[in-house]
Amino acid sequence: MKVAVIGCTHAGTAAIVNTAKLYPEAEITVYERNDNISFLSCGIALYVGGMVKDPQGLFYSSPAQLAELGVKTNMRHEVIAVDTESKTLRARNLENGTEFEDTFDKLIVTTGSWPVVPKFEGIELENILLSKNFNHSNTIIEKSKQANNIVVVGAGYIGVELVEAFQLNGKQVTLIDAEERILSKYLDAEYTDKIEQSLSDHGITLALNQKVTKFVGEGKVSTVVTDRGEYKADLVILCIGFRPNTELLKGQVDMLGNGAIIVDEYMRTSKPDVFAAGDSCAVFYNPTREHAYIPLATNAVRMGTLVARNLVAPTVKYMGTQGTSGIKIYEDNIAGTGMTEASAKEAGIDAEAVMITDNYRPEFMPTHEPVMLKVVYEKDTRRILGAQIMSKVDLTQSINTISVCIQNGMKMEELAFVDFFFQPHYNKPWNFLNSAGLAALPEVPARETVTV
Numbered sequence: 001m002k003v004a005v006i007g008c009t010h011a012g013t014a015a016i017v018n019t020a021k022l023y024p025e026a027e028i029t030v031y032e033r034n035d036n037i038s039f040l041s042c043g044i045a046l047y048v049g050g051m052v053k054d055p056q057g058l059f060y061s062s063p064a065q066l067a068e069l070g071v072k073t074n075m076r077h078e079v080i081a082v083d084t085e086s087k088t089l090r091a092r093n094l095e096n097g098t099e100f101e102d103t104f105d106k107l108i109v110t111t112g113s114w115p116v117v118p119k120f121e122g123i124e125l126e127n128i129l130l131s132k133n134f135n136h137s138n139t140i141i142e143k144s145k146q147a148n149n150i151v152v153v154g155a156g157y158i159g160v161e162l163v164e165a166f167q168l169n170g171k172q173v174t175l176i177d178a179e180e181r182i183l184s185k186y187l188d189a190e191y192t193d194k195i196e197q198s199l200s201d202h203g204i205t206l207a208l209n210q211k212v213t214k215f216v217g218e219g220k221v222s223t224v225v226t227d228r229g230e231y232k233a234d235l236v237i238l239c240i241g242f243r244p245n246t247e248l249l250k251g252q253v254d255m256l257g258n259g260a261i262i263v264d265e266y267m268r269t270s271k272p273d274v275f276a277a278g279d280s281c282a283v284f285y286n287p288t289r290e291h292a293y294i295p296l297a298t299n300a301v302r303m304g305t306l307v308a309r310n311l312v313a314p315t316v317k318y319m320g321t322q323g324t325s326g327i328k329i330y331e332d333n334i335a336g337t338g339m340t341e342a343s344a345k346e347a348g349i350d351a352e353a354v355m356i357t358d359n360y361r362p363e364f365m366p367t368h369e370p371v372m373l374k375v376v377y378e379k380d381t382r383r384i385l386g387a388q389i390m391s392k393v394d395l396t397q398s399i400n401t402i403s404v405c406i407q408n409g410m411k412m413e414e415l416a417f418v419d420f421f422f423q424p425h426y427n428k429p430w431n432f433l434n435s436a437g438l439a440a441l442p443e444v445p446a447r448e449t450v451t452v
Contacts, residue, residue: 002026002104003019003023003104003107004102004104004106005031005110006107006108006109006248007110007280008030008032008073010040011277011280011300012110012277013038014300015110015308017066018305019307019308020070021069023311030074031077032077033078034135036134037073041131041132044131044136044161044162045158045161046165048137048141048162055134063075074093076093076094078091079248080092084107084249084252084253087105089102089103089104089107106274107275108276108277109274109276109277110277110300112245112280115238116240116242117130121213121214128236128238129236130238131158131162131238148171148234149235150172150174150236151174152174152175153238153239154240154241155179155184155239156239157327158239159175159237160199161327163199164199164329172203174205174224174233175199175205175207176210181208185340186388187334187340187388189342198330207226207228207231209228211226212226213225220234224236243258244258244280244281247259253274253276255282260281260293263275263276263282265318266310266318268310268314275310276307278295278300278304279295283299283318284321285320285322286320286338286406286407287338287406292323296325298321302321303318319407320407324338332391333392333395334388335388335389335398337387337402338376338384344376344385344386351379352377354439358371358432359428371390371395373388374389375387377440384415385406387402395432413440
């Protein structure tokens with residue numbers, strides 16, 4: 001069996017390693033256009049902020065390790081064309097420009113995503129950078145040494161983590177986003193209000209509900225202009241979002257409108273023997289029971305592993321995703337899964353939510369910090385759709401529990417009475433997850449009075 005793999009980050013590495021172990025007789029050839037593989041891009045802010053001293057720890061594989069498994073890895077090779085009908089591909093060696101063709105029995109497409117870069121006026125100026133791969137992170141670190149005023153455009157996870165890292169490094173930082181709230185895709189206003197206050201308290205300028213119109217400077221960027229103001233900038237990092245890298249298969253396999261490849265529960269595309277995984281794909285989103293684009297490393301490694309398991313025959317089904325994620329901002333531990341109340345309403349779902357604030361363990365303990373938990377559910381069915389948590393204590397693993405509840409289609413009354421242990425060091429007799437379920441219980445109808 002001849003297997004070709006295009007792209008080698010999270011999904012690609014998982015697919016390659018597992019394919020090599022499951023099918024040691026397979027001839028596996030990898031095409032990767034970068035000079036490194038398996039970089040954990042979610043660690044960029046930690047690297048930039050200095051918490052991660054040795055960047056090699058952000059890599060979990062290498063061409064040498066793959067070679068030990070019998071895999072041939074073509075680094076700095078870009079696949080420029082794929083024909084899924086004839087099962088051929090054309091690749092270019094980026095070092096010397098030579099091109100050649102290859103064939104495959106099975107094709108694994110793990111081409112990932114690339115940052116969205118709008119065509120702003122002045123985008124060609126120096127010191128306007130992206131934050132996606134290892135080379136980007138090294139450039140950011142080097143350039144930031146000489147920068148005092150740093151502007152980050154985009155208030156998603158990466159943008160927020162970067163402004164914190166730059167602020168801790170003593171920089172003057174501005175965060176710009178077109179939305180009214182930071183992290184609006186992940187959290188409701190009850191949480192983002194508190195996070196925004198924390199960022200402001202640490203001296204970070206928030207320029208929200210503003211759209212960048214242009215960059216100004218002579219050779220190097222010096223000012224970011226929005227539709228509501230101007231901001232000094234020695235360095236600009238664009239963190240606006242990502243789009244799937246799927247031009248190679250355009251018109252050959254089924255895709256969402258944004259180009260994300262649609263795969264079935266066995267990671268198969270609409271073409272036989274062509275599989276896909278990771279940020280190049282749409283995923284089955286359990287809260288809405290529809291395909292959606294949710295580029296997360298966790299989704300990627302699961303999907304890549306499933307590709308290998310299902311490469312020869314459909315064996316293990318994908319259970320879908322809740323888009324579960326977490327972030328630490330200064331002293332706050334935050335996590336979310338599934339839909340926010342806002343996103344549920346945007347999707348046309350009649351949703352309700354319960355919000356509780358409680359001390360996570362008994363008040364007789366020496367410390368008993370409060371936890372904020374919000375659970376969103378469908379009004380009619382009472383099916384759990386999502387949840388968010390925030391506390392100074394790390395209670396984020398509780399969101400993984402809610403993720404399982406969503407995956408299994410559980411209802412609020414079931415959450416109320418789930419069996420959780422009690423131990424005063426860790427929680428109360430009613431775990432705060434139980435308490436959220438209890439708070440959402442419907443009223444019991446009044447008993448009729450019978451007159452004799």
